[in-house]
Amino acid sequence: MSNVADVVIIGGGINGCAAAYYLAKGGTKSVIVLEASNSIGHGGSSRNGGGVRQSGRDIRELPYAMYGIKNMWPTLSEELGVDTEYTQKGNLRMGKTPEHIKKLEALTKSANSVGLDVRMIDQKEVKEICPYLSDEVIGASWCPTDGHANPLTTTLGYYKRALEMGVKFYTEAPVKSLQKVKGKVRKVILNDGTIFEGETIILVSGYESRAIARTIGVDVPMTRLIDECLVTEMQPHMIDVMFGCASADFYGHQTKHGSFVFGSDSGWETVDEMVDPSTNIPDPSKLITNSMTLSASCRAIQGYIPALKDAKIVRSWCGWLDESFDGVPFLSRVDEAPGLILACGFTGHGFGTAPVVGLMLSQMVQGEETVVDISALQYNRFKPCR
């Protein structure tokens, strides 16, 4: 086993797998992916609502989000040889109060400023798009080029393709630290002492990136927040759009399979702590859902889509999202750590942009210009408040 590669990617989530795939496709000879857990896509990649959207994003993210939807998603299933279930039937971000509408209008205005086709629609038009919604919904922002896909098959599709192209994947390979050699980040040391070396190291491990980056003196300003998802039993085909709401009550869509996948919260997430119940010691790897969230989510969903009241929930799950200080990801090289590329802080909406992020990571490694300018995603963009 050769532990030396051109690129070592820390994190076997969708961004890591996509980066590995585009690197291999772009001709990088040796790529290694290290995944801490025992499964690929164990983190946010398998714990999200599957939104592939531009609307609602910070304008710094819009250029690449739009690039991905225009140039990558439509052909992705074919490229990966899996059904990504990509459906481009629009995103409905709903509002129930004048305050909600105001918020949506502001988002819409800023998105229009960078050329996104998104507009405000009234209740009548909302009902035309989706007749199952509650009368409480008074308006929405509507982005017809948004959509959704299946994060599970998409992630594993990238993984499968990357494997086929010779990328080496190691699971159950948790990284303990990074180490510089002659001023350049090169060594990746696992908990069990195994050492990997790469000309370039891509750190794409969600919130865990923070602790790993710290081992070479880099601190990435982000926090961790729990989010929960649930899925219903199969329903007759009803709705193609992706849902969201101004109040962030819930988000989700009906899958190709017929089940509805939703994400939501109980409001207690900021103080939620994962604890190993055997020892009572905090352990974020214990992904135990909260006893209140399931019902809180159902209340939220029913408040918007009463037609689903008899749909049965078959499963719920939760996951951490890596929330960056300003809600916008970090995607950049690091001045004080040459050889390292940071890709984290996706703040719960990294799935839809994963193809383009993967592509741009490969371009950064291969010394090419990225498809869009991402200088606004620099890790050191923050300035003191006074």
Added chain:
Amino acid sequence: MERIENHPILGETPKRKKVTFSYDGKMLEGYEGEPIATALKAAGVMAHRYTAKTHEPRGIFCAIGRCTDCVMIVDGKPNIRTCITPLEAGMVVQTQYGVSATPEE
């Protein structure tokens, strides 16, 4: 299938109230409170649903509400586990095709 009226160990089956219900438009009889699946079995119904992908018939498999193979459309609601749902007078029970009440082509 025959009902067991008298059993060597359990003795005579207690008398229960007869009710009628509809199954795919036909009127059938069963006993109030027994699982819908039991009443259907007594009437000779074996296939409760046809699957979504391959359209194959399914019927009672575990009889205790775990495997969900016996689900049907009951009073308009799909995915009702008939093996553990008590029969009531006037229930409308329909074969489930995928998740709908009509066969797809």
Added chain:
Amino acid sequence: MVDIQAKLKEIGPFVEEPDDDLLVCRCEEVTKGQIRKAVHEGIFTLEEMRRYLRSGMGLCQGQTCGKLVKSIIASELKVSPAEVVPASSRAPMRPIEMCILAEDGGGCDE
């Protein structure tokens, strides 16, 4: 640490078998061949198999096929079933209507 490429090399390429069209997951109608093939594509855990093929993700949540899928993965990987990472277990234990869950714990007065 699991070296996926090394393991794939060790188990060799996917070879079709006569009973590949045998159904394994009754709810989602996943066949033995699909599961076997997925192993050769790098899907080694029950969790990944669920995500990839939906096996065990249907109404019964893998209560019927869990053990069967596990043994197929194990035999394809040439290990004992106990070595295959099991799937996690999540609430609700049985399917529950959204409207019933929505009644629970709502409002501040409770």
Added chain:
Amino acid sequence: MKIERYDMIVIGAGPAGLSAAIEAAKKGLKPIVFDENARPGGQLFKQIHKFFGSKEHKAKVRGFKIGEELLEEAEEYGVEVILNATVVGLYPEKEVTVKIGDKVKHYKGDAILVATGASENMVNFEGWTKPGVIGAGAAQTMMNLHHIKPGNRILMLGSGNVGLVVSYQLMQAGCEVVALADAAPRVGGYGVHAAKVARCGVPFYLSHTIVKVEGDECVTGVVIGQVGPDWKVIPGTEKHFDVDTVCLAVGLSPMSQLLKQAEVKMNDTKGGHVPECDKHGATSVPGIYAAGDVSGIEEASSAMIEGRMSGTAIACYLGYMTEEERDSRIDELEKQLDTLRQGMFAPKNRGKLVEKTDEGIDVSMNLLNKGFVTDDEIERFPGVTHQKGIHPVIECTQNIPCNPCQDACKMGCIRIGENITSLPAIDPEKKCIGCGMCVASCSGQSIFLVEEDVEEGYGEVTMPYEFLPVPEVGDRGVALGRNGQYVCDAEVTKVRIAPAFDHTYLLTIKVPNDMVMRARFYKKEA
């Protein structure tokens, strides 16, 4: 949000859960028991056969009666049992959410006992999804709870105790069991269970598996075939049966999802995914306990004792009894449990071929391969003697934990001794009066009364009989041998029933006197 507190929350009102709640309630705890089913008792209410063990294990009492007794005891000690109560999740801080009717409620227990039992394993073969292929548990549920025949002509797959017991129950319900198949080379369950099925004429096909199930809309037939050492079917060995039902009894797995959700440390074993427990049933999470099948598949009798042990441990954990009190009670219960875990079918012998009994007698290989002991093999067992006049013949040939026959005989004809797994032996010095109590008390239905000479050329055999219709005196029919094959014509000379027999009729048939050691079942027609 409202959370109700209880000393002890028990999930599952089966034998383990109820026993634990009773034991704890006796010590002053207020337990609440949730069960998702409409009736309590777990699988006990589907068990209509008499249980094994000794008096303290409620031997010779039928399963559903044990269930009734447990319920009465639970009520007596104020155990709250909530039915149709589905536990949705087991969350941190020992919180459970429960769906009761149309409501979801939250409870916290100072201790939680998970006693959720087991679920059936399944095997897949061509056609296994067709309506008419059912689990053995489904068959029991249909016939013993819902009073409907699972099918008319049935093939059973699986020769463990479940497969054997359910085959017998199917016949009691009026169904025809056309064959019993198992891929294993030997019968997995108790020999006495196999023998009572085989003597009714059910052929056993060991080393056989299902090749395919036929039928379009539902099952119309099944093909089985012999398996080679690679577990693959040997071409040319296929056999077809016309059946409308195929019943699967291929083992059970612990239903441990709730424990997994609670992040209890689990072990993946051959017998399924089980929690890591100490001998009291305490899991890795303080205050969460597990008992019964969920912590490892065993019999209901063991589950009841395990439940009592956990109930005791929880009572101590919550300060309702001292450690000394706990330890002395646990010792007592452990002894009972140890007794049940002795003999050929002890957990330590699982998967092993035991060739000799504890007494040093060669085990009947026919019993293991075909389900019955042959006429010459039976002679070597201590329960089989030849005497003048009426006497018991005990065809109990394996060391299993069971001894009611010893107490049943008031004359002292039957000896088992201290060790309840010893084979019952006949004391030829003691005189049998032909009361038949031993015949009715034998849970394995392996005791017969034999009298070689009742009249010129004829003798009599008295056998346990649990089918309908009950033959009448004077009926003429045929006697079947241990292998279920015709041995001779027979006439019913006596039919006895008594409350003490508990629904087991004693049927006496007259057969030629050279047939008294061969005739073991009676049928109206061949």
